[in-house]
Amino acid sequence: MSVSNPVRSLHEARDATFMPYGGEGVRTEVVETYGSIEVEYAAIRKRAALIDLPHRGTIRVSGADRAEFLNRMVTQELKGLTEYGVRRSFWLNRKGRIDADLRLIALPELLMLDCEILSVRRAIEGLSAYLFAEDVAIEDSSGVMHRLALHGPRAREVLGSIATHAAGDHLATLAPDRACEVEVEGVRVVVDRQDTAGDVGLEMLMPADGAERVYESISGVEGVTAIGWHAYNIARIEAGEPIFAIDFGPTNLPHETGVLKDRVSFTKGCYLGQEVVARMQSLGHPKQVVVGLRIEGACGGDPGDHPATGSAVLSGEKVVGAVSSCTRSPMLGDALIALAPVKWDASKAGTELRVESAGGASLKGVVQEGLAFWRHGGGGGGTTG
Numbered sequence: 001m002s003v004s005n006p007v008r009s010l011h012e013a014r015d016a017t018f019m020p021y022g023g024e025g026v027r028t029e030v031v032e033t034y035g036s037i038e039v040e041y042a043a044i045r046k047r048a049a050l051i052d053l054p055h056r057g058t059i060r061v062s063g064a065d066r067a068e069f070l071n072r073m074v075t076q077e078l079k080g081l082t083e084y085g086v087r088r089s090f091w092l093n094r095k096g097r098i099d100a101d102l103r104l105i106a107l108p109e110l111l112m113l114d115c116e117i118l119s120v121r122r123a124i125e126g127l128s129a130y131l132f133a134e135d136v137a138i139e140d141s142s143g144v145m146h147r148l149a150l151h152g153p154r155a156r157e158v159l160g161s162i163a164t165h166a167a168g169d170h171l172a173t174l175a176p177d178r179a180c181e182v183e184v185e186g187v188r189v190v191v192d193r194q195d196t197a198g199d200v201g202l203e204m205l206m207p208a209d210g211a212e213r214v215y216e217s218i219s220g221v222e223g224v225t226a227i228g229w230h231a232y233n234i235a236r237i238e239a240g241e242p243i244f245a246i247d248f249g250p251t252n253l254p255h256e257t258g259v260l261k262d263r264v265s266f267t268k269g270c271y272l273g274q275e276v277v278a279r280m281q282s283l284g285h286p287k288q289v290v291v292g293l294r295i296e297g298a299c300g301g302d303p304g305d306h307p308a309t310g311s312a313v314l315s316g317e318k319v320v321g322a323v324s325s326c327t328r329s330p331m332l333g334d335a336l337i338a339l340a341p342v343k344w345d346a347s348k349a350g351t352e353l354r355v356e357s358a359g360g361a362s363l364k365g366v367v368q369e370g371l372a373f374w375r376h377g378g379g380g381g382g383t384t385g
Contacts, residue, residue, distance in 0.1 A: 061137070117142060293337065
């Protein structure tokens with residue numbers, strides 16, 4: 001199935017290049033770049049960067065029993081979730097493997113679930129199978145809703161200059177994992193703060209038929225730069241943000257993701273797959289886990305000198321993992337950094353490993369503490385689990 005994009009014509013008018021994104025029979029295209037990855041990246045760090053997210057799907061959950069039902073299904077505790085609160089969680093199958101990496105946004109009378117577009121069908125079918133007499137309706141809203149995001153130190157200022165407050169928290173003071181509703185050009189927009197690029201990040205969910213108006217309005221503000229996937233990818237790797245279907249996926253257990261503490265509660269009641277998760281917790285550690293690697297030894301801009309997705313990670317002569325995401329970090333003096341799932345024995349901070357480059361060279365990689373290499377006002381030390 002191919003996913004349409006209501007703002008694609010705006011990208012084409014700006015001479016964007018596109019790249020495929022998807023799998024499991026669901027495919028779309030994301031903007032690769034508008035011509036200068038360096039300029040686009042700089043906007044994330046210095047001003048405000050606008051990115052289109054056609055690869056994100058939306059699940060709408062309504063009904064009086066929605067929160068209670070979902071709390072029995074997902075890995076995170078939803079009790080105490082108030083209106084305009086946000087929780088990140090996994091939806092697991094019976095074997096404890098991850099079927100969807102979810103973000104749940106609590107709106108009046110609704111819970112909106114954000115996830116990768118390729119996870120939507122599996123999540124809806126899985127959740128619906130456990131509905132009996134509950135007052136709950138689960139709908140795929142991916143075709144009628146669209147998502148954009150603003151990243152950068154001026155993100156709130158930019159959106160605030162064209163938006164009118166409608167409900168929830170106030171945009172000027174919007175904190176991480178909180179949400180609000182605003183109106184832009186007559187379009188109702190749900191905004192929730194997710195700093196996935198290391199600075200202020202505003203995720204924006206809106207009706208698809210209004211997405212073009214919102215995109216044009218934001219992109220017309222002075223200081224805003226439209227960016228593509230490549231620039232964002234550099235920033236999110238620096239921020240230590242693993243992505244479902246890239247750094248971990250449906251074959252993984254929550255303990256293997258590097259974001260266990262952010263997605264899983266060990267004090268809540270039962271949920272699907274909990275026995276597997278609890279058993280893994282009692283064992284002390286998983287077989288593998290996503291880590292952050294600082295890589296030494298490569299020089300210059302030749303891609304053959306750098307690791308690529310799938311490049312082997314070794315301890316001595318033994319392969320212990322593979323690179324899932326890699327980039328040069330402008331915020332760390334152009335150093336090579338990577339996210340990589342590696343075997344547990346090789347995951348301790350300070351462990352020295354070898355990483356193969358795309359050209360076959362052997363580079364030194366050192367496991368860092370946490371996943372975040374850089375965040376505004378903080379530096380490294382991201383979430384692990």
